[in-house]
Amino acid sequence: MKWLACFAVVVAAVPASAQRAVIETATAYRSAPRLQLVETARWCRDAEAPGCDFASISEAIATNEGGLLAANYRGPIRQFDRAGAFVREVSRKGAGPGEYRFVHSLQIRGQQLAWYDQALRRVTRFDVATGRPGESNAVNLPMALAGFYLVDGGDMVALEVPAATRAGDTVSAAFRVVTNAGASRVLATVRQSSHYLQGSPVPVAQPLFSPGIVADVGWNKDVAHSSASRYEVSVYPLSGSPWRLTVNIPARPVLSADRDSAIAEELRSSNVRTVAELAPEAQERIRRARTAYPQLESLRVLRDGTLWIRPTPARGATVARWDVFSRTGTRLGYAELPLSAAVKDGAERWILAVVLQADDAPSVVRYDIRR
Structure with a gap:
C-alpha cells in the first residue's frame, strides 16, 4: 500500500534541542490506512496441550528459529517450537545461577536469554542453546x-x-x-x-x-x-x-453508569455497603472523579x-x-x-500478542503485517 500523500499530518520544524511536532487531525485519524493482520502461528490454542497450563502469560518473545519463549511473571519460562509444540522448561524457580523468583522484561540476543528479577534484584542470563546459566549481575x-x-x-x-x-x-x-x-x-x-x-x-x-x-x-x-x-x-x-x-x-x-460501576467496585473491594463506610481517601477518590x-x-x-x-x-x-x-x-x-490482546514483541512486519481465548486461557499469536 502506498503512503497517503494527502494524509493530514503536520510535522512542524523546531530547533534541534526541542522535539519535532507530529500533529494529526481527527479527520486524519479516522481515515488512517488499516493494516491487515495475518495470523501465521498460534501457541497454546488448547489450554490442555503440554506446557500450556499458564494462569497468565506476562512475557512472550520470538526465538531466532521462529519459535516462542513465554513466561508468567512468577514462572515458569517455557520454550515452544515454531509448529506450536512444547519443547522444554527453561531454568527453574530458585536463587541460584540462572534461576528465578520473578521474570520481568524477558529478552533474547542470539541464544542468550535475559530477564530482570525483582526479588533477587539482578539481571539473570541463560544460554538457551546449551541450557546453562550465564552471567548474572546485581x-x-x-x-x-x-x-x-x-x-x-x-x-x-x-x-x-x-x-x-x-x-x-x-x-x-x-x-x-x-x-x-x-x-x-x-x-x-x-x-x-x-x-x-x-x-x-x-x-x-x-x-x-x-x-x-x-x-x-x-x-x-x-x-x-x-x-x-x-x-x-x-x-x-x-x-x-x-x-x-x-x-x-x-x-x-x-457516564453516570460508568461512575456507578466504579463506585460499586470500590465498595466491593473495601467490603462495605455504602460510600459513607469507605475510608476518607476512598471517598475523596470518588468526590474528585x-x-x-x-x-x-x-x-x-x-x-x-x-x-x-x-x-x-x-x-x-x-x-x-x-x-x-x-x-x-x-x-x-x-x-x-x-480487546484482551496485549502486544509483547515484534518489529515493523510482525508482532506477537497474548490473547485470551473464550475460556480466558491465554494463547500467543504471531501476526504478519501487510499494507
Missing part, C-alpha cells in the same frame, strides 16, 4: 521508581518520578540507565504528574478514572512516554531526533523502534484499535486486535 534500582525496562540484553532503564509538594503536581521525570555500579546516563527527561508527596513513601490514591503512566523502552533504548490524559506521546529514539505526537480526537466521557477517561491505555516499542499505541476503546467496542508509527514518526496505519 542491579539496585532507585527508590523513586515508576517503571523499569531491560535493554541491550542486560542493562536496566529506570523511570524515576520524584515526589511533589502536592499530589498530582507535574515534575521532571527521567528515564535513566542503571548498571550494577549505580545510575549512569539519562536517555530522556519527561513531564509527569507525581503520586508521591515529599517525605512520604506511600503513593496518594488518585481520583477515579485518573490516567496512569503509559510508557515503554524498546530493546535498543528507544523511549516512548505519555501522561495518557490526552493523546500525546513523546518519543526519544536512541539515535535521530526526538518527536512528539499529538492526535486531536475527543476524549471518551465518563474525573469526567473523561484517559485517552491512552498502553503503548509498546518494538525491537526496531516501531511504536504501537492503544487509545482507550470507544464505548461498546468489540475490538481494540492500535495506532502504528515508525521510529521516526511516520504513520504506518492502524490495526485491530481483540
